[in-house]
Amino acid sequence: MHDSAEPSAGRAAPRAARHGDSLLRRVGRGAARPFRPPEDVLAPVRLGRELQRSVITGRRVVVSRPHGWAAESTVTALLALAFAHYRYDRVLALDLGPGNSGLGPRLGAAEPGAPGLTGATIESDSFNEVAQCLERVGEGLWLLPRLQEEIAQGALDANRYQTAVLPLTRFFGLTVIDRAADVSDGLNRAAQASAHAHVLVVPSTREGAASIGRAFDWMTANGAESLPRRIVVVFTEQTRGEDRAFDFRGSAAILRESGAEVFRLGFDRHLAEGTRIDPSRISAATHATATRIAAECLRRSL
Numbered sequence: 001m002h003d004s005a006e007p008s009a010g011r012a013a014p015r016a017a018r019h020g021d022s023l024l025r026r027v028g029r030g031a032a033r034p035f036r037p038p039e040d041v042l043a044p045v046r047l048g049r050e051l052q053r054s055v056i057t058g059r060r061v062v063v064s065r066p067h068g069w070a071a072e073s074t075v076t077a078l079l080a081l082a083f084a085h086y087r088y089d090r091v092l093a094l095d096l097g098p099g100n101s102g103l104g105p106r107l108g109a110a111e112p113g114a115p116g117l118t119g120a121t122i123e124s125d126s127f128n129e130v131a132q133c134l135e136r137v138g139e140g141l142w143l144l145p146r147l148q149e150e151i152a153q154g155a156l157d158a159n160r161y162q163t164a165v166l167p168l169t170r171f172f173g174l175t176v177i178d179r180a181a182d183v184s185d186g187l188n189r190a191a192q193a194s195a196h197a198h199v200l201v202v203p204s205t206r207e208g209a210a211s212i213g214r215a216f217d218w219m220t221a222n223g224a225e226s227l228p229r230r231i232v233v234v235f236t237e238q239t240r241g242e243d244r245a246f247d248f249r250g251s252a253a254i255l256r257e258s259g260a261e262v263f264r265l266g267f268d269r270h271l272a273e274g275t276r277i278d279p280s281r282i283s284a285a286t287h288a289t290a291t292r293i294a295a296e297c298l299r300r301s302l
Contacts, residue, residue: 017270017273017275017276017278017281018269018270018273018281019269019270019281019283044288044291047291047292047295048086048291050295050298050299051082051083051086051087051291051294051295051298052086052087052088053298053302055089055173055174055302057170058169058170058171058172058173058174058175059173059174059175059196059197059298059301059302060169060174060175060176060177060194060195060196060197060301061079061174061175061176061177061195061196061197061198061199061297061301062177062179062191062192062194062195062197062198062199063075063076063079063176063177063178063179063198063199063201064178064179064188064192064198064199064200064201065200065201065202066200066202066211066212066214066215071201071236071238071265071271072097072178072179072199072201073095073097073102073103073106073178074102074106074236074271074277075199075201075234075236075265075293076093076095076103076106076176076177076178076199077093077103077106077107077277078265078277078282078286078290078293078294079176079199079290079293079294079297080093080107080141080176081107081138081141081277081279081290082290082291082293082294083173083174083176083294083298084138084139084140084141085279086291086294087140087173087174088140088173089140089172089173089174090127090140090141090142090171090172090173091140091141091142091172091173091174091175091176092134092142092143092144092168092169092171092172092174092175092176093107093137093141093142093143093144093175093176093177093178094143094144094147094165094175094176094177094178095143095147095148095178096147096151096177096178096179096187096188096191097148097178097179102178103143103178104135104137104143104145105275105276106275106276106277107137107138107141107143107276107277108137108138108276108277109135109137109143109145110135112135112145112146113135114132114133114134114135114145114146115132115133115146116133116134116144116145116146116147116149116150117133117144117146117147117150117155117156117160117164117165118146119132119133121133122164122168123164123167127171130168130171142172144165144168151187156187157186157187158186158187158189158190161187161190161191161194162190162194166194174298177191177195179191179192195230196230196300196301196302197230197231197232197297197298197300197301198227198230198231198232199231199232199233199234199293199297200212200215200231200232200233200234201234201236202233202234202235202236203235203236203237203238203242203243204235204236204237204242204243204246204248204264205242205243205246206243206245206246207243208235208246209235209246209251209255212233212255213254213255216228216255216258216260225258226259228255228258228259228260229259229260229300230300230301231259231260231261231300232260232261232262232263232293232296232297232300233252233255233260233261233262233263234262234263234264234265234293235248235251235262235263235264235265236264236265237264237265237266237267238267238272239267239272240267242267248264252264261296261300263289263292263293263296264289265286265289265290265293266283266285266286266289268282268283268285268286269283270282270283270286271286
């Protein structure tokens with residue numbers, strides 16, 4: 001949304017968020033649209049139908065990174081937006097990253113005004129009452145605010161997650177959880193145990209691929225060799241050509257042998273700004289990949 005008023009003297013007008021695709025690419029794509037093959041048109045329709053599949057009970061998708069810095073909040077936000085766009089039921093987003101408030105700004109959440117878990121009606125059986133404790137961040141999309149405060153104060157542990165947070169998910173068809181670093185504290189273990197599907201986010205680098213390999217080796221060594229069948233790996237590119245020696249196709253082929261599915265989310269100028277994600281400004285490739293990731297997560301959660 002753009003403010004129609006002129007900026008006051010001495011104050012610069014806010015810069016519009018960049019498009020993920022260049023102007024030339026957007027114009028070229030528009031010109032070529034009438035000549036696209038039928039498969040290019042039908043594939044998104046099929047994905048949309050897959051994302052509208054009904055669920056008997058709410059599904060939970062946990063997004064995390066094995067270690068270090070990765071764009072897991074960006075991927076979490078993209079998934080939440082994709083689910084909310086296609087589905088007819090509600091979608092909930094949770095940010096369980098300690099000291100990490102990246103998910104809220106990515107979804108355009110304002111300073112939290114809702115009370116979150118401290119709200120008097122958070123345990124109500126009426127969604128209209130529970131909604132008073134949540135932040136609505138889009139059509140059909142809700143955010144449970146103030147979780148970072150709860151974590152910092154030591155007020156949100158595994159027990160409270162299971163007794164106060166998990167019951168909220170019954171009001172939602174999909175819940176997407178940003179779990180940040182894959183650490184082994186009680187809260188993170190509880191979040192992982194509650195998940196129907198997992199997304200592991202790593203940089204598009206050789207080290208990123210190696211970290212996933214080590215994680216899968218650990219699963220095998222600890223009797224969790226079936227877990228990769230519920231996992232979607234997303235390689236993200238933070239800068240163009242982040243690691244030009246990285247062999248994505250080779251790495252993906254190896255990881256798929258374990259049962260996981262693998263995607264690559266390429267560099268996107270709009271996402272690189274780190275501000276609120278505007279679905280109308282992400283690149284066409286990002287939109288297509290995020291939709292495919294969301295469909296695969298739902299498929300594996302069922």
